[in-house]
Amino acid sequence: MKLYHYPLSGHAHRAALFLSLTGVPHQLIEVDLSAGEHKQPAFLALNAFGEVPVLDDAGVIIADSLAILVYIARKLGPSHWLPSEPAEEAEVQRWLSVAAGKIAYGACAARLITVFGAPFNAEEVIGRAYTTLAVMEQTLKDQRWLASTEQPTIADVALYSYIARAPEGNVDLTSYPQVQAWLRQIEELPGFVPFQRTRAGLQA
Template sequence: MKLYYHPLSGHAHRARLFLSLIGIEHQLVLVDLAKKEHKEPQFLALNPFGQVPVLDDGGTIISDSNAILVYLAKKAGRTDWLPEDPEGAAAVQRWLSVAAGQIAHGPAQARLINVFKAPYRAEEVIPRAHAILTLIEATLAGRSWIAAERPTIADVALYSYVASAPEGDVDLLPYPNIRAWLSRIEALPGFVDFQKTAVGLAA
């Protein structure tokens, strides 16, 4: 398998992290976002949306980080990471939607302001980040994982931008349950760290 990625993309990190957690050998292909390689015809042929990550599994092309997580779990038969029962699958899907929604428009956008100079308004996105982190903090009260009694792709989908929230001036100190959850993910065999940037509260 080939994973087209950029080391500062939290979406790409999701896919890279899960590949490592379930022990799938893969080749990393760097897409230079600064040089706009993700907007060149060769890459757009893989993903017309012009975004990383993209997974190439012997000619089967999967784009979108959450879609890649689902594909990998299904292909590997890892029902421990993606349950097949209706209730378990729905619980995971709920948090995949949060990753694509509130996480993307909260802590992810806050980080983009500092890391990539994205034109978002900190006074809007930082409160959104704290709103979803408050909800996650409450969800993790008395439990170890976000969607089940074991880690699932829901945890993988949330991890990267929550862990890097301080880079966007979003303080994790008020969230002890989240910080403990991050440590549990980081202790999993095969964990791969998300490249850090010394900006915001992480400077």
Template sequence: MKLYHHPLSGHSHRAHLFVSLLGLPHELIEVDLAAGAHKKPEFLKLNPFGQVPVLEDDGVVVADSNSILVYLAKKSGSTEWLPEDPVGAAAVQRWLSVAAGEVAYGPAAARLITVFGAKFNPEEVIGRAHTLLGRLETHLAESDWLAADHPTIADVAVYSYVARAPEGNVDLSPYPAVQAFLGRVEALPGFVPFVKTPVGLTAEAA
């Protein structure tokens, strides 16, 4: 099993985190984004969208981080990470959509400004991040996990960019339930950390 990734990509981290939580043997292959390796023909054969991560598993190629989470959960044969009942499956899907939407356009976008120099409006994306965090705080004040009474791929999908939100100048201190949730994810057996970058509020704290 090969996982094409970049260490500063939160999308890559969520895939790497889940492979590790499942304890699956895998080879990490770093894609040099700065050199444009993700736009080269050989990589575009794996993912025509030119994005990391991509999972290659015995001839099966899966692109998109959330798709990789679903694939691995199904392959593991455990319904804990991805429930099969209609209500449980829908609850997980709801948060996968949040990860692809509100997380991507909020804390992830804010971090893209400081880490990669993206040309987003900082005030706008930081505002979106706090709107999301407020909703997460309300939800997590009443539940340890996002979609069930145990961890699922919903939690894996949301974790990475929320954990590194301070790198995008998004302060997590007003959100104790969110911080406690991050701690619960980090306490899971097999957890692998997302590399820290000394930018944004992280730089100020250093």
């Protein structure tokens, strides 16, 4: 498998992280976003939206980080990463929706302001990030993993990157000890690869 990625993209990191956690052989191909490589015809042929990550599995092209997580999990076959029991799978899908919505327009957007100069309203997206963190904190008080499973799922992978680097977007994790413990659990998993840090926001 080939994964087209960019080291500072949390979307790309979640895909690279999952490939590493599962031990799936893969090659990382960096796309130079600063040079506009993602807007060139060769890359647009892989993803018409011009976004990373993109997975190339022997000619099967999967664009979108969450789609990549589902694809890899299904390729692995039955596993704890994507449960087949209906209630558990629904819970995983719920958190994938959180990743696509509340995280993307909360912690992710807050980091985009400080790292890439994105024109979001800082107060709005930081407030949304704290609302999501409060729900996560409450959820994790009585369980180890987000989807109420005994082992981690792709839901945990989907949320990890932007929560781990939330301080770069001026989102303080100090008041969320359960979330911090959850982050450490993921970081202790075999095959874990860190998300590249930047000196931005609270990390400046």
